[in-house]
Amino acid sequence: MVLPGLWLLLLLLVGIRWLWGWWKLWNLHLPPLVPGFLHFLQPNLPVYLLGLTRKFGPIYRIRMGLQAVVVLNSNRTIKEALIKKWVDFAGRPPIPYEKLDLDLSLGDYSSTWRTHKKLSRSALMLGMRGSMEPLVEQLTQEFCERMRAQAGTPVDIHKEFSFLTCSIICCLTFGVKDDTLVHTIHNCVQDLMQAWNHWSVQILDIIPFLRFLPNPGLRKLKRFQENRDHIVKQQLKQHKDNLVAGQWNDMIDYMLQGMEQLREDKGAGQIHEGHVHMSVVDLFIGGTETTATTLSWAVAFLLHHPEIQKRLQEELDLKLDPCDPSSQILYKNRMQLPLLMATIAEVLRLRPAVPLALPHRTTRASSIFGYDIPKDTVIIPNIQSANMDEMVWKLPSQFWPDRFLEPGKSPRTLSFGCGARVCLGEPLAQLELFVILAHLLQAFTLLPPPDGTLPSLKPQNYAGVNLLIHPFQVRLQPRNLVPQDQGQNP
Template sequence: MDLQTVLVLVLLFLAVFLLVYRRGRRLNLPPGPRGLPVVGNLLSLLPSKLLSNMAAWRQQYGDVYSVRFMNRVIVVLCGHKAIHDALVKQPEIFSDRPSMLSRTLRRDPGLVMAPYGERWAERRRFALSALRQFGMGRRSAEGRILEETTALCAAIRSLDGAPADISHFLGNAVSNIICSMSFGNRFQYDDEEFKRLSHAFSYLVGGRNRIVGMLLQFVLPLLRKLPMTSNWRSHGIQMSDYIIEFIMKRVEEHKASFDRSDIRDIIDVYLSEDAGSGVNEEALGTVIRDLFIAGSETTATTLKWGLLYTSLNPDVQTKVQEEIDREFPSGEVPPWSERGRLPYTEATIMEIQRIRAIVPLNLFHGTSADTTLYGYDIPAGSYIIPSLWSAMMDPEVTPEPEKFRPERFLDEEGKVVKPEWFLPFSAGRRRCLGEQLAKMELFLFYTSLLQQFTFKLPDGAPTPPMDGALGTVLSPAQYDICAIPRHTS
């Protein structure tokens, strides 16, 4: 690229920046930190400092403020009330996705990244119908999960209490639930293709360097040429393509063995009926990909955080185990329908979801029309961050938010309460469609693990850093843990 071209690009960028800046001055945009010329608040938005910086900005500017990321103005919603007033009270406007999100991976946008509209609605209806048909929230799904808890506990028991990183066991177990619902079968944990599939999912949702690269290249497409963003995009596309090709291979296998009288899984649901114009064969691949990312990585990461906090709070662990033993002395896994008998256990799971929200800043929302919120102008096409972290870590509603206290979710009679600020699955029309499945998975996996094992960090091991790595999800640092069998049978 010659010097003249570089100068033209720089001048073009400055012109766009000044145009956006002047337009912002004319509008009554939410207040926010000034930032630097051209780059805006870029240096303050690096993942390692992002959550703490956003909390400080909320204290200074209020529950609705704006930040500048290069040439983009991003509106941040803090606290459960601001999130509710936007996503729930104005769903037609705040349920869109910024178009650049769906372009980053080149293919059909799938479901999660699809722009708001009738095609998105058709895909969501199809996904919900298929999940419900294969047991989401029903006994049939419970059977699949219980089968997987047996395999998971057997794999952990084989370690004989030795220190180990069991995160891959957790990821495999949860992924197998979606595999069973999507493809009609589960995989052995040592299956090589299953390992590659799990690695691809982990790459797409984790890592600070990848999230920075994605943000840079989608807010300023010219930066796609930079090595960091180019490498992220290239490898991200490869991982996404591998997942979709894996799924489409299963679709072809299903076509050869399809029997309309024996609907085995989500692929067969698609083959058996007209899924609507919003779900063609390519969309089926990306929708199932999204179900994997939304329904497996998030739950597995919650369990990773859960076992870490459980090991660091032995008093909580003891109370959970005593409650399970008291209510189910025979050793049977507590069934989903009987969860009401385990209020402290359920409150502990909720506290895990609260203290480390898996998608703390949600996914970017977008506005489909001009609107106002709390007296500020929010133009059409704005990028919106509904900060779930701010809602569930707000000291005004959760005193001492960094303390692990399941009692937050119990009333004076010891019954579970669900406050309006508890938003682990977001809110509004983009609320997680696999919420019921995730709740069932978390309950059955967590109770099974605590029923069969006592978890602790290895003797002399330092406490892992608890801030986590902010990618698409907030992941804990790698840690080893000892799972001590409670029963010898």
């Protein structure tokens, strides 16, 4: 008799909670609700969500499991929420398989989070300001030399980019270029991304109570997280043992010393070594595959548009010597290469690495364009949809870098987010994209493999966070050599 009674009590409590939630929403003017429960199973989710705007407008609700989330699909709605009313929308929803109290990217908004963000931004922009560009230049030149040794042979360019971006993060964070360590970190990041994007983990966002059931995918993810944390803890220990006050060689040195200074600030949230640990994790998870994928999309688009590649090389040849890999333009003078900057902007517009950003949560009741948004509502900014907003972009689905060269002020893409939660790694990513593509196009002509197969410009089915490109190969033909496929002179 006791057990049935407990079940009836549980059902009664669930029913009361549901009725209470329904009653609170009764008098609110909410965004329209799209019928259905399986929207998140769509293979190209960002584009699917964009398509719903034709019927429901740029802001609507869809169900994620039993919870309704609000989707923002235009420049105006995203900017109103994340810039104009950023305090209301700066929160993060809980994730059932992560401990988020120390996480910068996924952690909730608080005074401690603001202090953590200040420390991480300072380490990236001040601590590494003088060494960042020379380091990216050096590693990119070494990358080009490796590619020159494989001249004319089809290569999996995404794997090469992924290792390069991981090497850059390793040097900035740990201060050493150790190929063994880079391989270890790179493998760890790949394992984590694959486990995180697996359906058995992703479904927990929709049906959270499934985390209490046996889940091999979740166990694998936790095992990879433990391995990740072990690597970072080793590096933190080494840095603490060798720390010299007032000196730093990398971001960990800077953050460990900055942490002590912030502790003396009574107005700052209290942070400790665990926050430094998670800053390192965020740099690797957020700064390796995202930049490598954007570089891969750039190569794919240029293989489809050889006329733009030719124009880029002509622009580079006016400023750089194609036979001298050491010649360069400093990033501060990047507008001397306007077409390259426009091409980077166009790739970011069409293929943002994180097309649905990371979900936000309202910290208090608010509104967007006349719709009421209750406290603790999950908000999904559809960045890819905003980047294809016909009210902002002419011919939005076409790859057309020249749109950023037209007279007048060009609109800015939202590919790195905006507001309080804008990607902290944007300056580093923009620097990497500029330096790597400039050196690559200065030294090589990008050609398809011998069978002429061009890469697919359609993304892989959307799962997880990143917008992935289908694997493809490219030939890197050195520009100071006669291409083999032109044959010999008669």
